[in-house]
Amino acid sequence: xxxxxxxxxxxxxxxxxxxxxxxxxxxxxxxxxxxxxxxxxxxxxxxxxxxxxxxxxxxxxxxxxxxxxxxxxxxxxxxxxxxxxxxxxxxxxxxxxxxxxxxxxxxxxxxxxxxxxxxxxxxxxxxxxxxxxxxxxxxxxxxxxxxxxxxxxxxxxxxxxxxxxxxxxxxxxxxxxxxxxxxxxxxxxxxxxxxxxxxxxxxxxxxxxxxxxxxxxxxxxxxxxxxxxxxxxxxxxxxxxxxxxxxxxxxxxxxxxxxxxxxxxxxxxxxxxxxxxxxxxxxxxxxxxxxxxxxxxxxxxxxxxxxxxxxxxxxxxxxxxxxxxxxxxxxxxxxxxxxxxxxxxxxxxxxx
Numbered sequence: 001x002x003x004x005x006x007x008x009x010x011x012x013x014x015x016x017x018x019x020x021x022x023x024x025x026x027x028x029x030x031x032x033x034x035x036x037x038x039x040x041x042x043x044x045x046x047x048x049x050x051x052x053x054x055x056x057x058x059x060x061x062x063x064x065x066x067x068x069x070x071x072x073x074x075x076x077x078x079x080x081x082x083x084x085x086x087x088x089x090x091x092x093x094x095x096x097x098x099x100x101x102x103x104x105x106x107x108x109x110x111x112x113x114x115x116x117x118x119x120x121x122x123x124x125x126x127x128x129x130x131x132x133x134x135x136x137x138x139x140x141x142x143x144x145x146x147x148x149x150x151x152x153x154x155x156x157x158x159x160x161x162x163x164x165x166x167x168x169x170x171x172x173x174x175x176x177x178x179x180x181x182x183x184x185x186x187x188x189x190x191x192x193x194x195x196x197x198x199x200x201x202x203x204x205x206x207x208x209x210x211x212x213x214x215x216x217x218x219x220x221x222x223x224x225x226x227x228x229x230x231x232x233x234x235x236x237x238x239x240x241x242x243x244x245x246x247x248x249x250x251x252x253x254x255x256x257x258x259x260x261x262x263x264x265x266x267x268x269x270x271x272x273x274x275x276x277x278x279x280x281x282x283x284x285x286x287x288x289x290x291x292x293x294x295x296x297x298x299x300x301x302x303x304x305x306x307x308x309x310x311x312x313x314x315x316x317x318x319x320x321x322x323x324x325x326x327x328x329x330x331x332x333x334x335x336x337x338x339x340x341x342x343x344x345x346x347x348x349x350x351x352x
Contacts, residue, residue, distance in 0.1 A: 001184065002182055002183060002184040002249065002252060002253060003125065003128075003129070003182070003183050003184075004180060004181070004182045004183075004253075005128040005129070005132055005180070005181050005182075005183075006177070006178075006179055006180050006181075007132075007173055007174060007175055007177050007179065008128055008131055008132070008171055008172065008173050008174075008177065008179060008181065009171070009172055009174070009177050009179045009339055009342075010169060010170070010171060010172075010336070010338060010339070010342055011070065011170045011171065011172045011342065011343070012066050012069075012070050012169070012170045012342060012343040012344070012345070013066075013167065013168070013169050013170075013303050013306055013307055013342065013343075013344055013345070014062040014063065014065050014066035014069075014167065014168045014169075014307070014344075014345040014346070014347070015062055015165060015166070015167045015168075015300065015303055015304050015307045015308075015345070015346045015347070016058045016059070016061040016062035016065075016144075016165065016166045016167070016346070016347045016348070016349045017047035017058070017163070017164065017165045017166075017294065017297075017304070017346075017347075017348060017349060018047045018048055018049045018050070018053060018058070018164055018348070018349050018350075019047070019348040019349060019350045020047065020048050020049070020050065021045050021046070021047060021048070022045060022046050022047075022048045022148075023044065023045045024037065024038055024043060024044055024045060024046075024160045025038070025044075027159065027160060029156050029160075030156075033156060034160065037156075037160045037161075038160075040269065040270070040271045041160070041161060041269050041270055041271070041291065042269070042270025042271075042289065042291040042292055043160060043161060043270075043291050043292065043295045043296070044292050044293065045292075045293055045295070046148070046161075046162065046163030046164075046293075046294060046295035047163045047164055047165065047294060047295075047297075048148045048163065048164060049146045049148060049149065049164040049349075050351060051149070052351065053146060053164075053349070053351060054086070054088055054146060055084040055085075055086045055087070055094075055144045055145050055146045055164075055166060056082075056084070056087070056088055056094050056097065056098055056101075056144075056166075057166070057349065058144050058146070058164065058165060058166025058349055059082070059084070059098065059142045059143070059144040059166035059167070059168065060098060060101050060102060060166070061166060061347060061349045062142075062144075062166050062167050062168040062345070062347060063098075063102055063140060063142055063168035064102060065168075065345055065347055066168045066170055066345060067102065067168075067170075069343070069345060070170060070343065072138060072170065074102055074103040074104050074105075075103070075104070075105045076136075076137070076138050077102075077104050077105075077108060077136070077138045077139065077140055078105070078107075078108050078109060078131075078134055078135070078136025078137070078138060078139070079108065079109050079127055079130045079131050079134060079136060079138075079139035079140070080095065080098070080099055080102075080104060080108055080109070080110045080111070080139070080140045080142065081095075081111050081113060081123045081126050081127045081130070081139070081140070081141050081142065082094060082095040082098055082110070082111065082112045082113065082123075082142045082143075083112075083113045083115050083119040083120070083122060083123040083141070083142065083143040083144075083299050084112070084114070084119075084143070084144055084145055084299065085114055085115070085116050085119075085145055085147075085298065085299070085327075086145055086146055086147070086149070086150070087112065087114075093110075093111075093112040094112055095110040095111055095112035096110055098110070098142060102140075104140075108136075109130060109134060111126070111130075113126065115299060115328075115330065116145070116195070116298055116299055116326055116327035116328065116330070117266045117268065117298055117299060117301070117324050117325055117326025117327050117328075117330070118185070118187075118266070118299075118324035118325055118326060118327075118328070118330045118331050118332040119143055119298070119299030119324065120141070120143050120167075120299055120300070120301075120302040120303060120322070120324055120332075121183065121185065121302070121322055121323070121324045121332025121333065121334050122185060122324070122330075122332050123141045123142075123143050123299075124141055124169070124171075124181070124183070124322075124334060125183040125185060125332065125334070127139040127140075127141045127169075127171055128171065128181055128183070131171055131173050132173070136173075137172060137173045137174065138170065138171065138172055138173075139170075139171040139173075140168055140169070140170060140171075141168070141169040141171065142166070142167070142168050142169075143166070143167050143169075143299045143300050143303060144164075144165055144166030144167055144299065144300045145164065145165070145297070145298040145299055145300060146164040147162040147163075147164065147227065147296070147297075147298045148162050148163065148164050149164075150197060150225075150226050150227045151226060151227055152213070152221070152222050152223050152226040152227075154213065154221045154222075155220060155221055155222045155226065156220070156221070157220050157222075157228075157229050157231055158222075158226075158227050158228075158229050160295075161229075161268075161295055161296045162227075162295055162296050162297075162298065163294050163295035163296065163297050164297065165294065165297040165298075165300035165301075165304050166300060166349075167300045167303035167304065167307075169303060179336075179337060179339075180335075180336065180337065181334060181335070181336035182253050182334065182335045182336070183332065183333070183334045184245075184249050184252075184332070184333045184334075185330075185331070185332045185333075186245075186330070186331055186332075187328045187329060187330035187331065188328075188329050188330075189328065189329075191233070191237065191328075191329040192328060192329070193230070194229075194230045194233045194234055194237070194327075194329060195227070195228070195229050195230070195234060195326060195327040195328075195329075196227075196228055196327075197224075197225065197226065197227050197228070198224040198225075198228065199224040199225050200225055204224070206225065209224065210223065210224045210225040211223055211225055212224075216228075218230075234268070234326065234329075235269065235271075235272055237325070237329055238268065238269070238272040238273075238275075238276060238325065239272055239275045239276060239279070241325075241331075242265075242276050242323065242325050242331065243276050243279035243280055245323070245325075245331055245333060246276075246280060246321065246323060246333055247280065249333045249335075250321075250335075253335065255335060257280055257281070257282050257321075258282060259319060260282070260286065260319055260320065260321050260335075261286065261318040261319050261320060262286055262287075262288055262312060262313075262318055262320045262321075263277060263280070263282070263286050263287050263288070263320070263321050263323070264288050264302050264305050264306060264320060264321070264322050264323070265277075265287065265302075265322075265323050265324075265325075266301050266302065266323065266324045266325055266326060267289065267290055267291045267294070267295075267296055267297065267301035267302075267304070267305055268296050268301075268325075268326060269291075269296075270289065270291050273287060273289070274287070288305050288306070288309045288312065289305060289309075290304050290305040290308040290309070293308070294308065298326075298327075299324070301324075302322050302324055306338075306344065307344045307345065307346045308346070310344035310346075313338050313340065313342065313344070314340060315340065316340050317337050317338065317339050317340050318337065318338050318340075319335070319337055320335070320336060320337070320338055321333065321334070321335050322334040322335075322336070
């Protein structure tokens, strides 16, 4: 099932990443294994937050810069959707904390969504829906994660992959716009164990055993309090399921994939994404990447990829497909136009 919206445009996208760089070749693992990871994933380095930096810090850094540079009165932003897996607290919702930090009206509709790799598309779809049905002209989609903080230092399957980032996307509603955005969301909860943190929720509360390192049946050293990744299952999900999802979506909404200017896929793995593009039968040059310098930035990977390739969008209005997929296992596909007048901003975040 898909949803289509019109009269709404993306006006600006801002992203923020920590200024600390961690290079994969410098990690204390077997060098041959690291080189294989770099060759397969395309990830050479990542931006890594320090121990005190939260997802909301990166998100608010990007959002405050966007609001200031766009000259928007925060009180005019009537909808705010915050997407993160790593909120400040279990309760209360970080959406209301961020709402106050950014100076939004007390009457703004602020919602927090716990979603991962597909989170940007989920957040956009929710914001488009709320903007359509509410008497306001601006919405903010705030997306970000500090996944590196839940990767065990000795885990060779996660530490070389994940970087940290926050983003802010400004939507504007105007009846004069001739614009569109079409979405399809979904998920297969039977595969939830493929990417997960076993302990720390109410199903498996934190205990002393949560912090004890152990080696699993695949030889991966980890802890139950940290993120675990079944890399092969995730890889096979990507190359088998995602191309079919995009093809079905394009068929349902009657678009020719060759007419798409760019495909911005979740940045999990260069090898996986190139295979997805190959199975779609489109030019590999239409796929954009941010993996080399940013790694897998979870729910922020799509906006990070856009701002890191901003020159690709400035010459003319581009017809794009955005596709997030992963943890859950969930997915979201979107087809929209990025106007050539969209503004793009990127900032380094420092606690110094």
